[in-house]
Amino acid sequence: MGRIHLRNLLARPADIRVVGVCDPRPDQIAAIGLPAEVAVFPDSRELLGHPEIGLVVVASPASLHSSDVVSALEAGKLVYCEKPLVTSMEDHRRITALETHHGRAMVWVGFMRRFDPAFQALKADLDSGAIGPISHGILSHRNPSVPESFTDADYMLETFIHEFDALRWLLDVEIETITVGGKRRTNSGLMDPQFVTLTTNGGQRVMIDGHITNGYGYDIRCELVGERGSRSLVDYAEETGISAAPHATWATRFSGAYRTAIDACIDDVLAQRHTGVTSREAERALAVALSGIEAQRTGRTVSVGVG
Numbered sequence: 001m002g003r004i005h006l007r008n009l010l011a012r013p014a015d016i017r018v019v020g021v022c023d024p025r026p027d028q029i030a031a032i033g034l035p036a037e038v039a040v041f042p043d044s045r046e047l048l049g050h051p052e053i054g055l056v057v058v059a060s061p062a063s064l065h066s067s068d069v070v071s072a073l074e075a076g077k078l079v080y081c082e083k084p085l086v087t088s089m090e091d092h093r094r095i096t097a098l099e100t101h102h103g104r105a106m107v108w109v110g111f112m113r114r115f116d117p118a119f120q121a122l123k124a125d126l127d128s129g130a131i132g133p134i135s136h137g138i139l140s141h142r143n144p145s146v147p148e149s150f151t152d153a154d155y156m157l158e159t160f161i162h163e164f165d166a167l168r169w170l171l172d173v174e175i176e177t178i179t180v181g182g183k184r185r186t187n188s189g190l191m192d193p194q195f196v197t198l199t200t201n202g203g204q205r206v207m208i209d210g211h212i213t214n215g216y217g218y219d220i221r222c223e224l225v226g227e228r229g230s231r232s233l234v235d236y237a238e239e240t241g242i243s244a245a246p247h248a249t250w251a252t253r254f255s256g257a258y259r260t261a262i263d264a265c266i267d268d269v270l271a272q273r274h275t276g277v278t279s280r281e282a283e284r285a286l287a288v289a290l291s292g293i294e295a296q297r298t299g300r301t302v303s304v305g306v307g
């Protein structure tokens, strides 16, 4: 993911400069093919001490986001952080406390679906009232494979968290409860597929099916049903109607959205404003994911905390 952000930042017009990158694995740095003017920092402390750096893009593994973001904020830097911003409420509070201390929202969170043209068109249709008030929805998150180390908790924090944020944004609601069921794979401890049911404070019921070891490709869908019709977002090949997965991975499906999201963040930084996804917005999606982990473990319907 970090490489995609770097490529997009280097493609900006000359209104910013990419000062340097930091990755503890030299092979990862070597694979980037860095332009000569971009420095390599052996550790993040040196990078954060650089006076020319105003914004830090965090695309390390999710378990490291908390310490990376906290260090950046303590150094007075602005941050664009990949989802999930953090993986616990305690870590989340450390970030918002630092933002409060600095007196401003300093973190942009990479929920890039909000910047995807297909999701934006869907939102525009919902906002226009064309299909009337939404009664329910059916969403899918399908992915060819995940590492063997991927856990049920990762399913919530890394995968479904996209749907939680997108739904809140699309419907302008809060998610109130979550229930999770599924089928455990025989060759690993992971439950896959998983079926999530959400209820919202708008009175809607939404089902999400996740299947992240489907073998055939990356396939994101969303159908929202209103009182006067329904609106779908599907990427399948129209001539056959078969979901032969036009995208092998997330990297091609959302390539435009990654670029637009980080461009919007840079535009915000240059204009000294924040129009993107704040840490406080990310906290709501995190609360749903953490409740989802409890729902996976207990098999019960779990109420999402109000934060």
Ligand SMILES: NC(=O)c1ccc[n+]([C@@H]2O[C@H](COP(=O)([O-])OP(=O)(O)OC[C@H]3O[C@@H](n4cnc5c(N)ncnc54)[C@H](O)[C@@H]3O)[C@@H](O)[C@H]2O)c1
Residues within 6 Å of the ligand: 001, 002, 022, 023, 024, 025, 028, 044, 059, 060, 061, 062, 064, 082, 083, 084, 110, 112, 158, 250, 254
């Ligand atoms: N928005 C999306 O659609 C999307 C897609 C993929 C990944 N992501 C997110 O991006 C983040 C990274 O995921 P990935 O798939 O690129 O993981 P990855 O494991 O492929 O890459 C992580 C990189 O971070 C490096 N790293 C480890 N510790 C570091 C540190 N302390 N400082 C700097 N770099 C460090 C690793 O060496 C590796 O090169 C995760 O939060 C993930 O959820 C988001």
